[in-house]
Amino acid sequence: MSNSISQEFKFFSLIRFALPTIIMMMFMSLYTIVDGIFISRMVGSLALSANNIVYPVANVLMAAGIMLATGGSAVIAKKIGEKKEKEANENFTMIILVGVGMGVLGMVFGNLYLEPLCRLLGATDALIEYSAAYLSVILYFAPMCMLQMLFQSFFVTAGRPKLGLGLILFGGVANIILDYVFMGPAGMGVSGAALATGIGQSIPAAAGILFFAFRKTGLRFAKPKFDGRVLGNSCFNGSSEMVTNLSTAVITYLFNIIMLKLAKEPGVAAMTVVLYGQFLFNALYLGFSIGVAPVFSYNLGAGRKELLRRIYRISIRFVMISAVVITAAAWAGAPLIAQVFMEKGTEAYELASRGGTLFAFNYLFAGTNILASGIFTALSDGKTSALISFLRTFVFIVAAVLVLPRILGADGVWLSIPAAEVLTLTVSLPCLYSYFSKRERRMTSFD
Structure with missing residues (x-):
């Protein structure tokens, strides 16, 4: 099977390979950020706070999708490297169907218990109407959200990262345009923002279905064959990425509750703006990690030890260089980012500006940790990945x-x-060193 993940990678060729996924992940993060800009400017800071209050639900949905996407991609890319194409296609189809089923369950149960769920997440009387309106619409698009998360990884595994990028860009542009239409002329408020996001997610999801359904060679839909072991391995391998998003839901909840106590609703609005910056900057690292993961998995399956080490060294260098640039940009740009969402001089603006400058220092270290977790997922070492x-x-x-x-x-x-x-x-650093050290204590498993 001819696939671009099998090429002899060097620094710039690996960056070029991962670049579409990096841009794709950063653009996906803009879905939420653009919603926030329109909500803040067209509805108000209370609505922005309400949006962040219910965001943990979206984190849970994304956690399930990313778990199946990253874990399943590692399993399937390894089988492609082992020349087991028929099994790879059957497993791929099964994983997609399981993901859609999870999305349907989230849609049904989330809407059945909508208001209690919003209250549980911390929605006050001032926020409950906005929170329920936004969350309800988002939940109706849960199956499409799951498909988008799955296809963004499997386009890379299929050797078509640029197609995935193009679809995400198209969906993102549609989201931006529809945000203005639904929240401006149509006057739909936060429901319009959620509807625009859902439609933006549906574009790459629908296109992915058509692509894999009509593809004649390579990774494609096949008659599904349930394999509990493969599904379990996929979930286990992707558990670290699932943990990341589930914990993001928990942390967002804790941040919201603490900021409500310290600074009321303006504090939650400020926290929302700072977290938007994190979505965007961490998306670069996550996109790079997802982009290079199939390359690690393929070379693991093919037993190419030297190339695997080279890819690791390139990845570490890229993350360390970009970390310095991103930290400087986030620190210097914190006041400007805050001003995009809220009026200068307001309490929320001052909190967001101050918070952004302090928060920026996390980017010096986040990239290495995200990459480490992604590498161990790609190498089917779900235990280490989940621990990190x-x-x-x-x-x-x-x-x-x-x-x-x-x-x-x-x-x-x-x-x-x-x-x-x-x-x-x-x-994370000792784990990486232990695996890739020249002593080859663990590399012998490739022979």
Whole structure:
């Protein structure tokens, strides 16, 4: 099977291969950010706070999709490397069907318990109407959201990352245009923002169905054959990415509750803006990790030890260089980012501007931790990947966010994630060194 993931990669060829996925992930993050800009400017900061209050539900949906996408992609890319094409296609189809089923369950049960769910997440009387209106529409598009998450990984595995990028860009442009139409002339408020996001997600989802259904060679839909072992391996391999998004839901909830106590609704609005910056900048690292993952998996299956080491060294260099650039941009641009969403001089603006400058330091360390988790997923070492991800996105952040605000007030909230990233680095770097050291203690499994 001829596939671009089998090429002899060097620095620039690997970056070029991963670039479409990087751009795709960053553009996907803009779905949420653009919604936030239109909501804040056309409805108000209360509506922006309400949007963030219910965002943990979207995190849960994305967690399931990313788990199947990254874990399943690793399993299937490895089988492609082993020349097991028929099995790869059968497993791929099964994973897609399972993902759609999860989306349907989320849509049904989420809407059945809509208002209690919003209250549970912290929606106050001032926020409940906005929160319920936005979440209800988002949930109706849950199956399409799942498909979009799945296809963005499997387009890369199929050797067509540029097609995935093109579809995401098209869906993103549609989202931006429809945000204006639905929230401006149509006057639909936050429901319009959610509808625009759902339609933007549906475009790559529908196109992905057509692509894999009518493709004659390579990765494509086939008669599904349920394989509990493959599904279990996919879920286990992708568990770290699932943990990342589930913990993001928990952390967002904790941040919202703490900021409501410290600074009321303006505090939640400021936190929303800072997290938008995180979505965008971390999307670069996540996109790179997803983009190179099939390359790691393929070369693992093909037993190409030297190329695997080279890809690892290139990946680390790219992340370290980009980390410095992103941190500087985030630190310097924090006031400007805040001003995009809210009027300069308001309480929410001052909180977001201050928070953004402190929060920026997490980008020095986040990229290495995200890459480490993604590499171990691609190498079918779900245990190590899950450990890194769980510590990074849950244990260390929860500890920091529960302790630092008691000492530093609101500044402690902003510094909790940088502190968690530093602590995670003490785990992820030794794991990477152990696996890729010249002593080849673990590389012998490729022979």
